[in-house]
Amino acid sequence: MKNRIVLFIAGCCALLLSSCLGSDDTQYELSKDCQILSFSLSNDSIPELKNVVFTIDQVTGHIFNIDSMPYGTKLDEKVICTVKLASTVYTCQVMQEAISDTLSYWNLEDSLDFSKPVKFVNTLWDGQTTKTYIAQVNIHQVLPDSMVWGIYKEGIADGAVKEEKVVVFGEGNDESYYMYTQSVNASEGYQLYRSAVADGKNWTKLTVSGLPVGEIRLSQMTAYEDAFYAVTTKGVLYSSADGQTWSPVENSPVIKALLGTIDVDDDFTAAGKQPSALSAVIDKDGTLVYGYMNEAKVWNEGTLLNEGFPLTGFGNLSYNSMFRARLLVVAGRDKDNKLTNTAWATDDGKVWAKLTDDETAPFDKQEGVAVAEYDDKIFMLSGINEAGKASSDIYLSRDGGVNWSLSDSLVVMPQEFKARGFSSIYVDQDNYMYLFGGKETNSSNVLNQIWRGRINRLGF
Structure with missing residues (x-):
């Protein structure tokens, strides 16, 4: 009935328009x-x-x-x-x-x-x-502050792996993961697998040459400026422009430990340009001192090594704080092979400062921790403690590594996650945190898998 009324009214309107316009041939169409x-x-x-x-x-x-x-x-x-x-x-x-x-x-x-x-x-x-x-009204169906983890990829490396390190190298679309592994049979040499950071699931096996078999401190391998760097247990520094072909670095000192890089962002400087650096501990005729290599590949010495400073098994992170680029190292073993639970930082590689308080233990003494900057905080995923037991605890620092607290129940590893140490860690532009490999004990083989996690609200 209503439709008929509508049609009647529309017809009347049409007739009215026609009579008013007389013989005008113009046609009018209603919207x-x-x-x-x-x-x-x-x-x-x-x-x-x-x-x-x-x-x-x-x-x-x-x-x-x-x-x-x-x-x-x-x-x-x-x-x-x-x-x-x-x-x-x-x-x-x-x-x-x-x-x-x-x-x-x-x-x-x-x-x-x-x-x-x-x-x-x-x-x-x-x-x-x-x-x-x-x-419809969209309502978030997950807790925004909870962190969800899951296995991202398994079965990358061929055979059993004793040591593993993932280094991120390149820029933009060319940025890639370089996964170095040492098989259980050290005589087989080192293996290399590469995947685009934008992918992480499809890996290509590449050849590696020039690295002395069984001598590389794989956990300390890093990238600085336009090259890869690695140090041997004998203190010899090696470099590679492409991650595949390696050779000793001439005129380099005896390196006791390769600590990491001070990565300077040109847009993140105060007055003038802060120089970048490759930081290390140098053995100078039996005396351990801090040292660093600048962009010109020239080595310089710093102060004497601090007591209790870690030389192996530490986690490291290059980050920005208070308009300065800094390098942080956490936990690990000192020159006397003792486990530590301290955090240290430098902004030049010459002088290091202990951030944590000796009177207050921020976390257990351990090695193989993984450290990353995430959600405006520093995350530390626990490693392997004095009892040789791995932990899946996550510690957070909101002040650059000075104070640490155990994360709450929303940011934890899931029950199915096997506690581990010596994982490589990376955070991508989509706020996903990746954990590569890791070992349940110091003597166990590397877990051949990648885990990925993200705090829900960082993906909204």
């Missing part, structure tokens, strides 16, 4: 726009609902909020829906999936149930032209 032009929701019991911005996709007919409402938001009662329709829309019908499976006429005023998607069907003045919309 067939039946769109929803604006959409909003509100409810006094859910005050944040009125601030939710909805996107109307006129092509697909979907109405939704791009920024999901907080986890735990309950839409357990009807809400006021305010829409603006095109002027030529005659009727608007709704189907509320939560309470009905049929369309019913809506007067644009009655509240609606949005606990499930709602269907809107607009009908034009001609009684035939329609447009359908599906409107």
Whole structure:
């Protein structure tokens, strides 16, 4: 009946236009726009609902909020829906999936149930032209502060592996993971696998030459400026421009430990350019001192080695703090082969400062920890303690490594994760944290897998 009335009114309008215009041959076509032009929701019991911005996709007919409402938001009662329709829309019908499976006429005023998607069907003045919309309220279905982990890739290396180190090298689309492994049979030499950082699941095996078999401190391998660097147990420094062909570095001192790099971002400097550096501990005629190599590949000496400073088994991190690039080393074994639970930092490679307090143990003495900058904090994934037992605890520092606290129940490793030490760690641009390999004990083989985790809100 309503459709007939609409057709009658439309016909009258057409006749009226014709009589008014006389013999004018110009044809006039009424608009067939039946769109929803604006959409909003509100409810006094859910005050944040009125601030939710909805996107109307006129092509697909979907109405939704791009920024999901907080986890735990309950839409357990009807809400006021305010829409603006095109002027030529005659009727608007709704189907509320939560309470009905049929369309019913809506007067644009009655509240609606949005606990499930709602269907809107607009009908034009001609009684035939329609447009359908599906409107829904997106609510985060996971705890935003929880960290979700899972195995990302398994079975990369061929055979059993005794030691492993992953180095990230390159820039932009050429940035790649370089995974170096030493098999259980040390005489087989070192193996190399490469994958684009943007991928991480497809790996290519490459040849390696020039590294002395069984002598490389694989855990201390690093990249500095435009080359890879590695040190042997005899203190000889090796370098490679492509990660495959290696050779000794001429005129380098005897290296007791390769500590890492001070990576300077040109946009992150105070007054003048802070020089980058490859930091190390140097054996100078039996005396251990700090040393560093600059961009010109010239070595310089620093102060005497501090008592209790780690030389093996430490975790390291290059990071920025207070407008300076810094290098942090955490835990590990000192020159007397004793485990430590301290954190040290430098901004030049010459002088190192102990950050942690001797009177307050920030964490257990251990080695093989993995350290990364994540969520505006420094994360330390525990390693292997004095009893030879690995831990899956995660410690956080909000002040650059001075104070540490055990993470809460939302940022933990899952139960199925095997505690391990000596993993390589990397955080990508999408805020995923990757753990490569690792060992359950000092004498066990490397776990041939990659784990990936992310705090939920960093992916929203």
